[in-house]
Amino acid sequence: MIITTTWYLLLAxxxxxxxTTGLLVRRNPLIMFMxxxxxxxxxxxxxxxxxxxLNDLGGQLAVFFVLVVAAAEVVIGLxxxxxxxxxxxxxxxxxxxxxxx
Amino acid sequence: MINLVWLIPAFPLLGFLTxxxxxxxxxxxxxxxxxxxxxxxxxxxxxxxFIGMLLEKNENRQTVxxxxxxxxxxxxxxxxxxxxxxxxxxxxxxxxxxxxxxxLYSIGYMHGDPDFxxxxxxxxxxxxxxxxxxxxxxxxxxFLGWEGVGAxxxxxxxxxxxxxxxxxxxxxxxxxxxxxxxxxxxxMFLIFFNxxxxxxxxxxxxxxxxxxxxxxxxxxxxxxxxxAMGKSAQFPLYLWLPDAMAGPTPVSALIHAATMVTSGVYLxxxxxxxxxxxxxxxxxxxxxxxxxxxxxAASIAVAQxxxxxxxxxxxxxxxxxxxxxxGCGAYTAAIxxxxxxxxxxxxxxxxxxxxxxxxxGEQDLRRYGGLRSLxxxxxxxxxxGWLAIAGVPPFAGFWSKDEILAFAWDKNPLLxxxxxxxxxxxAFYMTRQVILTFFGKPRYLxxxxxxxxxxxxxxxxxxxxxxxxxxxxxxxxxxxxxxxxxxxxxxxxxxxxxxxxxxxxxxxxxxxxxxxxxxxPFSSSTKRLEHWLEPATFHNETHLHLxxxxxxxxxxxxxxxxxxxxxxxxxxxxxxKIDRQIFEKPxxxxxxxxxxxxxxxxxxxxxxxxxxxAKFDKEVIDGAVDGTGQIVKKTASILRxxxxxxxxxxxxxxxxGAVGLLIWFLTRTTL
Numbered sequence: 001m002i003i004t005t006t007w008y009l010l011l012a013x014x015x016x017x018x019x020t021t022g023l024l025v026r027r028n029p030l031i032m033f034m035x036x037x038x039x040x041x042x043x044x045x046x047x048x049x050x051x052x053x054l055n056d057l058g059g060q061l062a063v064f065f066v067l068v069v070a071a072a073e074v075v076i077g078l079x080x081x082x083x084x085x086x087x088x089x090x091x092x093x094x095x096x097x098x099x100x101x
Numbered sequence: 102m103i104n105l106v107w108l109i110p111a112f113p114l115l116g117f118l119t120x121x122x123x124x125x126x127x128x129x130x131x132x133x134x135x136x137x138x139x140x141x142x143x144x145x146x147x148x149x150x151f152i153g154m155l156l157e158k159n160e161n162r163q164t165v166x167x168x169x170x171x172x173x174x175x176x177x178x179x180x181x182x183x184x185x186x187x188x189x190x191x192x193x194x195x196x197x198x199x200x201x202x203x204x205l206y207s208i209g210y211m212h213g214d215p216d217f218x219x220x221x222x223x224x225x226x227x228x229x230x231x232x233x234x235x236x237x238x239x240x241x242x243x244f245l246g247w248e249g250v251g252a253x254x255x256x257x258x259x260x261x262x263x264x265x266x267x268x269x270x271x272x273x274x275x276x277x278x279x280x281x282x283x284x285x286x287x288x289m290f291l292i293f294f295n296x297x298x299x300x301x302x303x304x305x306x307x308x309x310x311x312x313x314x315x316x317x318x319x320x321x322x323x324x325x326x327x328x329a330m331g332k333s334a335q336f337p338l339y340l341w342l343p344d345a346m347a348g349p350t351p352v353s354a355l356i357h358a359a360t361m362v363t364s365g366v367y368l369x370x371x372x373x374x375x376x377x378x379x380x381x382x383x384x385x386x387x388x389x390x391x392x393x394x395x396x397x398a399a400s401i402a403v404a405q406x407x408x409x410x411x412x413x414x415x416x417x418x419x420x421x422x423x424x425x426x427x428g429c430g431a432y433t434a435a436i437x438x439x440x441x442x443x444x445x446x447x448x449x450x451x452x453x454x455x456x457x458x459x460x461x462g463e464q465d466l467r468r469y470g471g472l473r474s475l476x477x478x479x480x481x482x483x484x485x486g487w488l489a490i491a492g493v494p495p496f497a498g499f500w501s502k503d504e505i506l507a508f509a510w511d512k513n514p515l516l517x518x519x520x521x522x523x524x525x526x527x528a529f530y531m532t533r534q535v536i537l538t539f540f541g542k543p544r545y546l547x548x549x550x551x552x553x554x555x556x557x558x559x560x561x562x563x564x565x566x567x568x569x570x571x572x573x574x575x576x577x578x579x580x581x582x583x584x585x586x587x588x589x590x591x592x593x594x595x596x597x598x599x600x601x602x603x604x605x606x607x608x609x610x611x612x613x614x615x616x617x618x619x620x621x622p623f624s625s626s627t628k629r630l631e632h633w634l635e636p637a638t639f640h641n642e643t644h645l646h647l648x649x650x651x652x653x654x655x656x657x658x659x660x661x662x663x664x665x666x667x668x669x670x671x672x673x674x675x676x677x678k679i680d681r682q683i684f685e686k687p688x689x690x691x692x693x694x695x696x697x698x699x700x701x702x703x704x705x706x707x708x709x710x711x712x713x714x715a716k717f718d719k720e721v722i723d724g725a726v727d728g729t730g731q732i733v734k735k736t737a738s739i740l741r742x743x744x745x746x747x748x749x750x751x752x753x754x755x756x757x758g759a760v761g762l763l764i765w766f767l768t769r770t771t772l
Contacts, residue, residue, distance in 0.1 A: 023752050032748075097746030 008049035016042035027092035029081045033074070040070050102153025106166050106185040108146035109193055110236060112139045113228035120222040129217045133208035136221035140204050140228050144197035151190050162187055162636045165238050165302065172241075179299060184238035188637035191436060191630075192235040192367060195443045199359045200228050202605035206451050207351040209601035210458060220260060220349065227253035231360050235367065239299040240289050243368065247285065247332065250361045251278050257356060258348040267347040274341035281331015281338055281365070288324035291317065305374045305639070315380050322379040325372060326387055329365030335424055336394040339417045340696055346409040350454030353409060358416050358450050359443035366423045366439060370432045370638075377430075377641045388428025388512060392519040395421030397693070399526035403533070404689035407464050408453045411534050414692075415490065416446055418523060422505050425520065430643030431508035433620065433631040438505055440630075441497035441616045445489035448609035452483035455598045455606065456538060460545065463593060466534065471543040475595040478603045480539045482610035487535045489613040491528040492663045500617035503656050507622075510655055511645050517655070521662050528666025529684075536674040545593050622652065 019038035026032055044063045051059015084091060116139025120132055127135070154162050167182035183189075204224060211220050230253055234246025252275075259271025289299065295317050296304045307313075329335070334342040345357045356362070369376065369387070376384060395418045402414035419442050426435035457464055459476055473480040489496035492503070502524060510517035597603070621627035631642070647655075673679040691697065 020756055024749055024756070027749070093748045096748070 005049050005053040008045055012042045012045040012049070015039075015045070027094050029084070029091075029093050032093060033077055033081070036077075037070065037074070040066060102149050103157070103164050103185050104166060105146055105153075106150050106164075106183045106236065107168060109143050109150065109183075109197070110229050110232040112143035112146065113225045113232065115139060116225040117222060117229055120218060120225060123218075125218060127218060129212070130208060132218040132221045133204070133211070136225045137201065137204040137208065139225055140197060141201045143228065143232070144194075144201050147190065147193045147197050150185060151194060154185070154187065154190055159632075159636060163302075167238075176297065177293070179239055179241045181242065182238040182300075183236040184301060185236070186637045187633050187635075188367075188371065188436070189235050191440070191634070193232060195440050196231055196235065196360050197228070199443050199447050199609070200231075200355060202608055203351050203355040203359075203447065203451065206354075206454070206602050206605040207349075209599045210351050210454055211349065212599075216260070220257075223253055223256050223260070224352075224355070227257070227356060227361075231364070234364055238301060240292060240301070241299050243371075244285060244289065247328075247364065247368075248282070250356070250364065251275065251282070251332075254278075254345070254356050254361055257352040258345045260348055260352065264347075270341075270344040270347035274345050277338055277341040278331045281328045284324045284327025284331070285368075288321050288328065291321050291324065295321075301371065304372075308374050308378060313378065315378065318375050318378040319380045319383045322369075322372075322376055322383050323386075325368060325375075326383075326390075329369050329424070330390070331365070332368075333362050333365030333420045333424065334394075334417050335365075335390055335421065336397055337695070337699075339394060339398065340699060342417055343410055343413040343692070343696075346407070346413050350409065350450060350457060353413070354447045354450030354454065357413065358446040362416065362420055363423065363439045363443070366420065366427060366435055369424075369427045370435060373432055373638055373641045376427075384428050384430065385512075386428070388425050388509070388516055391421045391424030391426070391428055392509070392516050392523075393421070394418070395425060395523040396519050396526070397421075399523045399530065401689055401692045402530045403526060404685040406466050406690075408456065408466050408469070408534065408538065409450070409464060411466070411530060412446070412449055412453060415449075415527065415530065416442075418527065419446065419490070422502065422520070422523070425509060425516065426505040429505075429508040429512045429516070430641070431505060432638050432642055433628075433634050434501065434504040434508055436634060437620045437630055438501035440619070441489070441501040441613070444609055444616045445486045445496075445498055445613040448482060448486040448606060448613055449490065451602070451606055451609065452479050452486060455479040455602050456483075458598050458602070459595045461593050463545065466537040468545050469538045469543075470541045470545070471539070472595055473539040476539075476597045478597060478606060482603075482606040483539065484535060485610040485613050487531045489616075491531050491667060492524055492659060493667075494660070495614075495617065497613050497616035499659075500620065500622070503659055504620070504622060506659055507645060507647060507652055507655055508643065510651075511643070511647055521659060524659055525662040525666040528663045529670045532667045532670025533674050533684075536670065540675055545595070 016039050019035045019042060022035035022038065023032050026035065044066055047059040047062045047066070049059075051057065051062075084096070088095070116136050119139075120127075120135060123132075163184070163186040165182050165184050167180045169181055170178070171181045172179040204221070207220065207224065211217050214220065227250060230246045230249025232246070234243050234250060237243040237246060255271045255275040258274050259268045262268045262271070292304060293299055295313060296307045298304055298307070308318075330338045342357060342362065346353055348357070398414045398417035398421060402411050402418065405411045405414060419438070423435045423438050423442070426432075426438060455476065456469065456472060456479060459472070459479070460469065463469070485496070489498040492499045494500075502520075506517055506520045506524070509520050620630035645652075669679065673681050673684065688694065
């Protein structure tokens with residue numbers, strides 16, 4: 001069985017859906033974070049697979065950018081989570097709706 | 102030396118700031134002396150600039166001295182700059198000169214007033230504003246001074262504000278002037294719209310090079326004239342000036358006779374290049390309004406019994422002469438009359454103030470009489486003023502009035518006729534005033550007479566119920582009557598005033614005597630004022646096409662009318678051969694019922710109309726504005742519910758959006 005690009009794209013789609021569902025369903029900020037990472041990496045897989053399919057380095061290049069941005073995002077996001085947890089332990093994302101309009 | 106022009110307004114400003122900072126901590130005479138020193142310093146600086154200007158050649162006498170940028174906003178640029186030219190310096194000369202004398206006089210007049218300091222603070226602020234008005238090199242700066250003098254006028258008319266009548270008179274002056282200010286502002290908008298600048302010299306440059314439509318210049322001139330009507334008390338906006346007499350007498354002399362009320366005339370002369378470009382009917386209208394006002398006010402002055410009211414209506418009438426001159430294109434003549442009028446009208450007002458001071462506040466002509474021997478200096482100087490305003494040669498008024506009348510004849514003999522009748526009336530009412538005050542038997546001693554005078558005052562003023570100023574007078578006259586009935590309880594001891602008051606009188610009397618010699622009509626070389634003002638009038642002056650024999654005949658006719666006026670006055674009031682009731686008709690006593698008609702209209706149907714306008718403004722215009730706000734607010738209150746603070750909801754929104762976009766792209770490519 002030859003593993004074609006379609007398989008990779010399918011995997012990416014499944015991972016992205018799992019990430020999206022997790023983000024929408026779970027309330028624990030840490031889990032939500034992981035879900036976001038999952039979605040980002042699903043996108044990375046599509047970049048790499050389509051890049052190799054088209055024989056274009058651009059796909060792999062884009063992944064590096066995504067990784068860098070993701071790392072930066074994690075730093076800020078985790079810092080926020082830590083700051084929130086310090087004020088109120090055992091909190092979840094929905095408790096923060098005091099920020100609503 | 103011309104560069105010292107900024108010193109001119111700086112002195113009164115400094116005086117004002119010092120006085121307002123010191124407040125009540127300075128004792129009575131010191132505040133007065135401080136203010137007088139400030140204005141005298143200003144006068145000295147004017148003299149220096151004047152001499153500097155005399156040393157220059159005629160064509161170099163116009164300089165702009167810019168202090169700093171005031172409003173730099175894109176194309177709209179206004180500087181704080183002074184335009185020093187013969188016109189503004191001439192104005193400054195008599196404003197600060199007469200102003201210094203009146204400041205000095207006020208030290209004596211306001212003696213013992215609990216608000217002595219406040220009076221001089223206002224007086225210095227007024228001098229500053231007036232000088233800014235005159236010296237400003239652009240219309241906006243002139244407008245700043247214009248509003249400044251308006252505010253000071255309000256503050257000083259209602260200076261004794263504890264009497265509601267005075268406060269009302271102040272408000273009346275302020276509100277009537279707003280009508281004129283509206284005209285001024287519209288004119289400024291039009292000028293900026295059409296010329297792109299508010300600076301006088303720039304406007305005149307553009308006017309010389311570009312073709313501006315005649316309708317535009319006509320409309321600008323008419324709007325400026327509306328402004329001048331308000332400030333210079335022309336019909337129908339003259340109403341405030343007679344009521345303005347509620348203020349202290351030095352204020353009446355300085356603001357409501359010599360300086361502020363002439364600023365409307367000054368403005369029209371300042372923009373004379375625009376006036377020349379305007380259509381002839383607009384300048385004709387100006388001339389007729391001036392002539393009409395002159396006659397109208399002079400007829401009212403004939404029957405007034407308050408010494409200051411006579412002078413107030415006389416001022417309106419003389420301002421009418423100046424406006425007539427402006428309408429005829431006789432700018433020099435207008436300035437000439439403005440100067441001589443400043444001298445003799447300030448003198449008359451200060452003389453009247455001296456009489457009122459000596460008579461312990463009594464202002465009714467019918468309660469005077471025979472004061473000549475008791476107040477010799479006041480009487481002597483007042484008589485000089487009388488001869489000057491009546492137009493007896495060689496006093497100042499004769500020359501300036503004669504010149505205006507010659508121009509009026511040249512424009513339209515009917516205008517001249519109105520002017521000559523006014524001259525006759527002027528001679529008559531001034532004779533009446535002088536005789537009632539200084540000649541005849543004293544009427545302030547006799548109790549019976551006093552009672553009669555009081556009754557007559559009540560009867561005469563009862564018709565003026567709507568008029569706040571007169572209501573106060575009626576009260577005064579009634580009081581006087583009561584005092585007379587009660588015996589000699591309120592006995593008056595007329596006395597001459599202190600030197601601070603008589604010195605200005607003597608100085609002004611001298612000026613009223615010789616003031617006419619700055620412009621004598623005999624030959625080109627004696628027309629000094631005309632040559633001096635040339636840089637500011639740009640040869641826009643109308644040229645007389647009259648032969649010298651016509652001029653001699655006109656002058657002779659003017660003299661005849663003056664002689665008739667004085668003669669009738671003497672035979673009526675001194676010899677009592679003619680019944681005075683012939684002249685003092687109720688319609689004249691009540692100022693042709695014009696004031697009361699306006700009051701009635703404003704209190705009745707007019708006020709209803711304005712309420713309706715206010716309602717329209719509130720419900721329709723404000724409604725539209727508020728409605729827009731309400732709609733935005735309501736929509737927002739619905740939309741803000743979507744911002745519920747749940748991060749997952751936002752994520753869902755992003756997801757749905759992404760899916761929606763995906764579907765849109767997919768369907769678009771397939772189609």
